[in-house]
Amino acid sequence: MSATKTGYFTHAACRRHEMGRGHPECPERLDAIEDRLLATGVLDALERREAPEADLDAIALAHDPRHVALLGELRDEIAEQVEAGGYAYNHIDPDTAMNPHSWDAAVRACGAVCAATDAVMAGELENAFCAVRPPGHHATRGRAMGFCLFNQVAVGVKYALDRYKLQRVAVVDFDVHHGNGTEDILAGDPRVLMVGIFQHPFYPYSGDHPRGDNMVNIPVPAYTKGMDIREMIDAIWMPRLEAFKPELIFVSAGFDAHREDDLGQLGMVEADYAWITQKLKDVANKYARGRIVSSLEGGYNLDALGRSVEAHLRVLADL
Ligand SMILES: [Zn+2]
Numbered sequence: 001m002s003a004t005k006t007g008y009f010t011h012a013a014c015r016r017h018e019m020g021r022g023h024p025e026c027p028e029r030l031d032a033i034e035d036r037l038l039a040t041g042v043l044d045a046l047e048r049r050e051a052p053e054a055d056l057d058a059i060a061l062a063h064d065p066r067h068v069a070l071l072g073e074l075r076d077e078i079a080e081q082v083e084a085g086g087y088a089y090n091h092i093d094p095d096t097a098m099n100p101h102s103w104d105a106a107v108r109a110c111g112a113v114c115a116a117t118d119a120v121m122a123g124e125l126e127n128a129f130c131a132v133r134p135p136g137h138h139a140t141r142g143r144a145m146g147f148c149l150f151n152q153v154a155v156g157v158k159y160a161l162d163r164y165k166l167q168r169v170a171v172v173d174f175d176v177h178h179g180n181g182t183e184d185i186l187a188g189d190p191r192v193l194m195v196g197i198f199q200h201p202f203y204p205y206s207g208d209h210p211r212g213d214n215m216v217n218i219p220v221p222a223y224t225k226g227m228d229i230r231e232m233i234d235a236i237w238m239p240r241l242e243a244f245k246p247e248l249i250f251v252s253a254g255f256d257a258h259r260e261d262d263l264g265q266l267g268m269v270e271a272d273y274a275w276i277t278q279k280l281k282d283v284a285n286k287y288a289r290g291r292i293v294s295s296l297e298g299g300y301n302l303d304a305l306g307r308s309v310e311a312h313l314r315v316l317a318d319l
Contacts, residue, residue: 006317007119007128008037008046009112014133017105019097020089024263024300025134025147033131033296036306037313045317047125051112051132059110059150061158062185064142071149075103092144106134106149113156113250113295120248120291121164127284127292127316129253129309135297137179137252138204146177146204153252153295154185160248161191170195170246170283172237174276175254175297176264178207178217182252187212193244195237197229199257199264216240222265226272229257233276238283245287249280255299255308263300270311277315292316 015027037043059068074090078100081088089097109132116128136153138146157169171186173179173196183206186192193214200208200219207217218232255273257266284292294316299305313319 005125006046006313007116007125008043008048008131009051009116009128010048010131011051011105011108011112013101013104013108014051014131016099016101017133018099019147027133028302029299029305030131030133032302032306033309036310040310042310042313042317042319045319046129046313049115049119051108051130052115053104053107054110054114054155058114058159059107059155061162062141062151062154063139067142067144071098071103071106071144074098096144096147096149098149102134102149105132108132109134109136109152109295110150110155113152113293114159116293117156117160117163117248120293121160123289126290128294129313129316130293130295131309132296135254136295137173137175137182137254137297138177139181140184145181148181151181151185153250154182156293156295157186157192157250166247167191168193168244168246170241170244170249171252172196172249172280173198173252173254173297174257174273175252176257176261176266177203177254177298178219179252180204180206183207183211183215187215189214193240193246195240197233197237199224199266202264220266223267225267226269229266229268230272230275233279238279241283246283247288248291248293249284249288251280251292251294252297253294253312254297255305258299258301258304258308260304261299261301263298270307273308274311274315277312281315
């Protein structure tokens, strides 16, 4: 058995997308992750790959063509504003905006997840982490919201089903916020099982009534501790994942349920992220030849984010 190979997919465009001074979903998030992985030597153990641009046809597997066209129009408007000597953000909602680089960043984020899927399916990599922005799990089939433009994990799932004719793909979402966009896109598809845990009631105020039998949602109250979250995952996620026997696992890896993260009020710590990752790895090793494609979602306390991604990657890469 050869050593685990873990990919690290990212692109400079993901650093150039920003939504205004003081916005928590900031470029420095990627710096914090890379600085931490560099300082700890974890980055040396990963295979770094440039995220390509996603094929727009792949994005259209998960999104309404009108949504893709609308973001394209906003991109063109911003380009005209820049051309005219101005620079303004195009606001989609109070939390979500585009700057001149946002389209590229969102397309590269989708490209990262699709390329990571190709690499693990080809057996070049065992698993992969996509260090990308903007996040994606709030973007629905037809709408950008909650810092998200395109839903890269949902795009990756649809791409994997379409390209590799897989029958069983799992999605795991441990961000503090419910992955309403992913649920919107994947609910009712019998080839997909999505398991999530999130603070509730909390933004985006959904998930307590799952929209399909293939959605396993665990809403938890504010101040739930990591140990309690582990117990619920063991009791509720794991039997469903075991019964489903996924051929590939996607992770919406948000780290804003960390107890130091002010955007949420849950009590997870690095050891909890390592524990969850090991659980997923055990399932992947049993049924999916180890194949896991993980993509960054939330995580806004920069220091906690760096440490949490490090913990996640140490398990993925067997370090
Ligand atoms: Zn979040």
